[in-house]
Amino acid sequence: MPINILMPALSPTMEEGTLAKWLVKEGDTVASGDIMAEIETDKATMEFEAVEEGTVGKIVVPEGTEGVKVNDLIAVLLEDGESAGDIGDAPASSGSGDSSPAPEAADAADGGAKAAPAQDGASAKPATPAPAAPETSDGTRLFASPLARRIAKDKGLDLTQIKGTGPKGRIVKADVEKAEPGAAKAPPPQAAAPAGKAAAPVQGMSAEVVAKMYADREYEEVTLDGMRRTIAARLQEAKQTIPHFYLRRDIKLDALMAFRAQLNKSLESRNVKLSVNDFIIKACALALQDVPDCNAVWAGDRVLKLKPSDVAVAVAIEGGLFTPVLRDADSKTLSKLSSEMKDLAARARERKLAPHEYQGGSFAISNLGMMGVENFDAVINPPHASILAVGAGVKKPVVNAEGEVEVATVMSVTLSVDHRVIDGALGAEFLAAIKGYLEDPMNMLA
Numbered sequence: 001m002p003i004n005i006l007m008p009a010l011s012p013t014m015e016e017g018t019l020a021k022w023l024v025k026e027g028d029t030v031a032s033g034d035i036m037a038e039i040e041t042d043k044a045t046m047e048f049e050a051v052e053e054g055t056v057g058k059i060v061v062p063e064g065t066e067g068v069k070v071n072d073l074i075a076v077l078l079e080d081g082e083s084a085g086d087i088g089d090a091p092a093s094s095g096s097g098d099s100s101p102a103p104e105a106a107d108a109a110d111g112g113a114k115a116a117p118a119q120d121g122a123s124a125k126p127a128t129p130a131p132a133a134p135e136t137s138d139g140t141r142l143f144a145s146p147l148a149r150r151i152a153k154d155k156g157l158d159l160t161q162i163k164g165t166g167p168k169g170r171i172v173k174a175d176v177e178k179a180e181p182g183a184a185k186a187p188p189p190q191a192a193a194p195a196g197k198a199a200a201p202v203q204g205m206s207a208e209v210v211a212k213m214y215a216d217r218e219y220e221e222v223t224l225d226g227m228r229r230t231i232a233a234r235l236q237e238a239k240q241t242i243p244h245f246y247l248r249r250d251i252k253l254d255a256l257m258a259f260r261a262q263l264n265k266s267l268e269s270r271n272v273k274l275s276v277n278d279f280i281i282k283a284c285a286l287a288l289q290d291v292p293d294c295n296a297v298w299a300g301d302r303v304l305k306l307k308p309s310d311v312a313v314a315v316a317i318e319g320g321l322f323t324p325v326l327r328d329a330d331s332k333t334l335s336k337l338s339s340e341m342k343d344l345a346a347r348a349r350e351r352k353l354a355p356h357e358y359q360g361g362s363f364a365i366s367n368l369g370m371m372g373v374e375n376f377d378a379v380i381n382p383p384h385a386s387i388l389a390v391g392a393g394v395k396k397p398v399v400n401a402e403g404e405v406e407v408a409t410v411m412s413v414t415l416s417v418d419h420r421v422i423d424g425a426l427g428a429e430f431l432a433a434i435k436g437y438l439e440d441p442m443n444m445l446a
Contacts, residue, residue: 002087003052003077005036007061009070010048014041018066019074028056030077037063037074054079057087144171151176227320238379242298243419246377247431251438253393253409259441267335277313277367278338280390282444283437285309285329287430288363294430296421297362297383303421312361312381313341315348322348323381325361334444365390375412385421388434389414411438 007017018040024030030050037048057078061068068074076087144152144159148171152159155176162179164171224232256279264273288295288309296305309330312323324344329337347353362385366378369392378389391412398408413434417427437444 001079002057002082003054003079004073005075005077007068007070007072007074008039008048010039010041010046014070016067016069017041019061019063019068020045022059022063024056026056026059030054030056050077052077055082057082057084148173148176152179155179225319231320234382235379238382242380242382244380245417245419245424245427247415247417247424247427248375249413249415249431249435251411251413251435252398253411253438256438256441257393257409263334270335272335272338274334274338276393277365277370277390278334278341279438279441279444280365280367280388281311281313281326281329281337281341282332282334283434283441284363284365284388285311285326286437286444287433289330290433291426291430293426294386294422295362296385298385298418298421299383303385306362309363310361312358312364312384313344314364314366314378315345317349317351322353322358323361323364324348324353324358327360363387369393369411375414377414378416380416380418385418386427386430387416389416 007019010017019037020040021038022036023038024034024036030036031053032050034050035047036050036056038045039048040046054077056075058076059074060076061072061074078084078086144164149159151157151173152162152171157176157179159171159176162171162175163169164175166172166175253276256276260274260276260279267273286309288311292305295307295309296303308328310325310327311329312325315322315324324341324347326332326337326340326344332340344353344357348358364378364381364384364387366387367390368376369390372392374394375391376389378387380387391414393409393411395407396410397405398410400406413431415427415431415434417424422430
């Protein structure tokens with residue numbers, strides 16, 4: 001019978017690929033190990049080898065075709081004594097995973113196996129999808145034809161306990177049919193996780209797949225604690241569900257630095273020392289009042305507009321971060337904000353914050369400038385509508401109002417915005433208000 005050649009999975013993450021180039025043509029004879037085609041995966045262009053010998057009877061997918069799904073039929077190989085007339089009407093690749101190889105078609109990674117005779121169309125029943133190709137206990141992929149997998153599933157047999165007699169040890173229909181049921185009994189399915197228990201790990205490549213990629217490298221496995229899992233889940237949710245856009249401004253800090261030095265001198269007797277971050281918190285809180293449509297959160301099917309300015313500030317701790325919230329920040333003095341922020345940050349690092357102290361707010365600040373980072377983009381913390389990424393103040397040449405070049409301390413900031421809540425012009429207005437307060441800090445005391 002003709003041998004179906006299916007689109008192979010050439011990497012752990014490959015779901016589809018581009019059939020970049022055929023290195024054989026119809027009528028060519030190939031042997032096991034011959035290079036048949038070049039296939040582009042999501043990572044690289046790789047060569048695809050023939051697993052069995054035969055004659056190329058039909059090329060189903062032309063070279064240059066993009067979006068060919070793994071397991072789609074791409075070509076048909078003929079064995080000795082067979083001709084093109086034995087192929088019949090080979091289904092064209094859909095490019096969307098809709099093609100259905102014959103029941104005994106080969107496993108994708110195996111290159112091809114003999115096809116079983118087609119059933120009569122009038123009496124054929126819808127085929128039960130074959131279960132995924134199993135693996136042995138050491139993680140090695142186990143090759144079995146789709147029909148063998150279906151029969152094994154129906155009989156409750158464990159394919160890892162069956163010895164294959166097909167090419168390169170592939171398990172075929174006959175192997176499954178003669179297997180002893182008791183010796184090859186499939187293990188019972190795992191029970192579903194109880195409600196409320198931790199579900200599957202954070203989406204992405206499985207731990208097993210990643211571990212195999214680094215099997216020959218030395219590494220230390222670090223188990224995720226609850227905080228790291230929560231951070232991963234929330235940030236993944238943020239990047240997948242929030243339509244971020246970014247607004248950037250440079251802010252001159254010279255007036256603020258001079259004003260800060262003056263205030264700190266007057267506050268020495270009270271043992272209060274204001275930081276640049278304290279001014280940033282106050283400026284943002286006042287800007288939220290000036291542009292109240294930005295003082296909002298996304299609530300699934302509606303927007304909630306807050307009255308007070310509750311500003312969250314990211315605090316790095318060992319193994320993660322907290323975002324304690326300074327409530328009513330618009331109405332508090334700079335010295336009050338400073339002492340409250342110091343207290344919240346200290347208790348955050350000791351993991352002693354109560355939930356109400358780090359939940360809520362409509363807006364957040366992430367300041368990596370104190371670590372020397374000049375600019376970056378922050379990820380919005382849902383349900384917030386925006387977050388301000390604050391970079392380091394750096395001395396730079398600037399052109400002043402008189403058109404002269406002078407040296408100024410410039411801080412780069414980026415406002416990440418949820419476009420569902422805040423449009424571009426509104427976000428620009430909000431960022432301009434923040435810039436206005438920081439470049440003219442006396443207005444914060446008005």
